Amino acid sequence: MSAILSADDLNDFISPGVACIKPVETLPAAKPAAENDSYEVSFNTDQPLPSDLPPAQISLTDCLACSGCVTSAEAVLVSLQSHAEVLQELDSAPGLRLRGNPSGTGIGIENLDTGGRIYVASVSPQTRASIAVTFGVTEREAGYMIEQLLSGPKGIKNRAVYRNAFQWVVDTNVAREACLVLGADEVMESMTDGPKPSNEAEDGAAMKQPKKPILTSSCPGWICYAEKTHPHVLPHLSRLKSPQALMGTLLKTTLSRKLGISPDRIWHVAIMPCFDKKLEASREELTDAVWEGTGTRGVRDVDSVITSKELLMLAESRRVDFSTLPRTPLSSRIPFPDPKLDSFLFPRTRRHGNGKPEAGSSGGNLHYILQYFASQHDGASIQTTRGRNADVVEYTVTSSTGEILLKTARYYGFRNIQNLVRKLKPVKPSRMPGGKPIGSARRPGGKPSGPDYAYVEVMACPGGCTNGGGQIKVDDPVVTGREGSEVKPGPLEQKAWLAQVDEAYFSGEDSGKEDEIQDNRDDMVDGISPAYIKDTLEHWAATTGIDLGRLVYTSYREVVSDVGKKPGDTERVIEIAGKIGGGW
Structure with a gap:
């Protein structure tokens, strides 16, 4: 979702995803047609929509109400803000x-x-x-x-x-800065002993205290992904x-x-x-x-x-x-x-500047929480362990005696995020007699083997926010024209360019x-x-x-829709569109 999207680069933007309700809802009144001339939303490019249909009019809010828009449809929605x-x-x-x-x-x-x-x-x-x-x-x-x-x-x-x-x-x-301070309080509250406020959803939306591990919520690509495909992680999202x-x-x-x-x-x-x-x-x-x-x-x-x-x-x-x-x-x-x-x-x-390199280029949520927690414990130190790649890093705060006081992590990029949400997936009992539970693996003691982090900083873009899809790239005309090079830069040049952007970000002294x-x-x-x-x-x-x-604070909700799950069932599509009004 971090790639640059533009309606000018598309040739299928009037063919929304099968689960997108808005094009059906906004169809203008048409003359009576034969029974075999009904409208249908389909991925089949061999049978295009009738040529007299206008482009689908979809708002950004409508996109968030849907659970299956294709990328090109989202591109049109995004282009509305320009x-x-x-x-x-x-x-x-x-x-x-x-x-x-x-x-x-x-x-x-x-x-x-x-x-x-x-x-x-x-x-x-x-x-x-x-x-x-x-x-x-x-x-x-x-x-x-x-x-x-x-x-x-x-x-x-x-x-x-x-x-x-x-x-x-x-x-x-x-x-x-305000988000960093409030985020540290949220994590500290989750670690206190005693009864916790309920984290159950109210009408599928509001949450009081998120479950551990608390996951950052400032990346909208990650939030949209979680709401549409992994609702089991919503109770873990920071409410900030x-x-x-x-x-x-x-x-x-x-x-x-x-x-x-x-x-x-x-x-x-x-x-x-x-x-x-x-x-x-x-x-x-x-x-x-x-x-x-x-x-x-x-x-x-x-x-x-x-x-x-x-x-x-x-x-x-x-x-x-x-x-x-x-x-x-x-x-x-x-x-x-x-x-x-x-x-x-x-x-x-x-x-305050933009933070130190170890804080990352996405605001430093995790870094500040580590520094704040360590400041509350005399003699505490922070250790860093690299994961399977550069975008997965684990951090622990240990006491002067070596006791682990806090364990956190950073997961950047959707490939790594998928591994994280898979570990958080709740265990389901097997339907087979004597079968093993389905989902997260089980320890001998009977507890889930999911991550025991207190906090995880999650960002959709590999490398963090300086690598966002809307940033200026090394192959953009404003850059290539300045350098006067006729050779189009490749991945290595973009990597070097991103390193310069990171350097400029952290130089915000x-x-x-x-x-x-x-x-x-x-x-x-x-x-x-x-x-x-x-x-x-x-x-x-x-x-x-x-x-x-x-x-x-804000709230999140699972985006549920069965629109499009029965291809060709036009009446069912219109019924659901009328019920939810094309929005949340």
């Missing part, structure tokens, strides 16, 4: 104009009656690393160039109809939102409350390394219906997602030469409406200055103060009047 959509939104109406004083209080809004919106963008560190290598700049300079493109006078607004630009461009690293989702919730809740406007007047785009992040943004669990408690389809916390490669397409569409953009920060900006959250989102100095807010705190773990993060999150909840649990 740089073209961003430009269309910016040119739809005059944007809301903010005016305020330097203290960040008393901010007013102009153009409320025009139908425009406030535009906000969030940028991932993996995207900055990809841009840095492409244009030969530092990771920090790449961030400045992106900010200049989205908000600066020489950026996309210079040729816009209404000269709309993004009011704020934020770094998802600040949301990542991803940094992208958490940032979207923070922006929408705070701005709507502080400015007194509806969430749909705030438009948030995230720039990510992965196409699957578009699927995550479409989840109904990540809308204002959840934190407002309305229980109806709501406004997305992240309205659109574009990838690193699409960011360059955004600049090209407005005839902006990305390489010539200033490599310095904007001269000024309007403060975020809440002063404390303003200092959190836009610190005067960088509190601290500023070298002490952050004024976290200065002299004695609870620092890997450059992050848990007390500061928790205090900020509590302030956020108090400011919005929303329970913190509804703000930072």
Whole structure:
């Protein structure tokens, strides 16, 4: 699911998978036809659909409601969120104009009656690393160039109809820090003695405390895979939102409350390394219906997602030469409406870089948990054991006496993930008299032999998020044109290119200055103060009047559908489509 998907590269995008209900549901009314002229969704390319059928209209939410869309159908869905959509939104109406004083209080809004919106963008560190290598700049300079493109006078607004630009461009690293602290608490809670909150699903969705081993949930490709094919792992998934989702919730809740406007007047785009992040943004669990408690389809916390490669397409569409953009920060900006959250989102100095190489390129969830756990035990040390390949690594935290206190692992890539979920599969009794249990192997003591990890960091892309499908590749024209080579780069060149991106990612160093807010705190773990993060999150909840649990946690559900399991049963397809409405 991490491969680059584009409708332009397909020739079968109007032939969805047999389990896809939406094309049948959205067929226009047709004239009465003969009995042998019925519509049928089929993989048989020798018998194409009637030529007068329009292309299937499928939304991203519909895709997540289905359990068997083919890759080409997902490609069409993903293409709905693109740089073209961003430009269309910016040119739809005059944007809301903010005016305020330097203290960040008393901010007013102009153009409320025009139908425009406030535009906000969030940028991932993996995207900055990809841009840095492409244009030969530092990771920090790449961030400045992106900010200049989205908000600066020489950026996309210079040729816009209404000269709309993004009011704020934020770094998802600040949301990542919150996810790291909350994730460590989640693991520590799972290891405490005493009764645990129930982890049973409520109506197939909400979970309270995940089972051990806790599996990361920030990779949408992995989540979609688990929900569709391995529902037995859902009770193990961390309930935390991803940094992208958490940032979207923070922006929408705070701005709507502080400015007194509806969430749909705030438009948030995230720039990510992965196409699957578009699927995550479409989840109904990540809308204002959840934190407002309305229980109806709501406004997305992240309205659109574009990838690193699409960011360059955004600049090209407005005839902006990305390489010539200033490599310095904007001269000024309007403060975020809440002063404390303003200092959190836009610190005067960088509190923390992108992490160390041993933390990996996917946010460092596992690394932070190991560091946090070791800090709670005097004399503890961390040992690393490589698995069957470079994308499988086991970690143990041992005491000064050699006792194993914590065992964790990292699994990257779907091939390795399949081995993990196979080990987690529950044992089923054999139907044969005296037969051995089916599923996980059994130890002599009668216990499952599945992994005894407390936590596992799972990512769909081999190598982590810097290798996401939306990243700029070594054979992209922007790279090959610069080098002037007529030979198309191969796998070895791409591997070397990825090594450069990783180097740029980990070079996202601290500023070298002490952050004024976290200065002299004695609870620092890997450059992050848990007390500061928790205090900020509590302030956020108090400011919005929303329970913190509804703000930072989400839920998952098994995606069940028997559509298409009886090929040719058109009536059955239409019946199910009517029942579930094409969505969750």
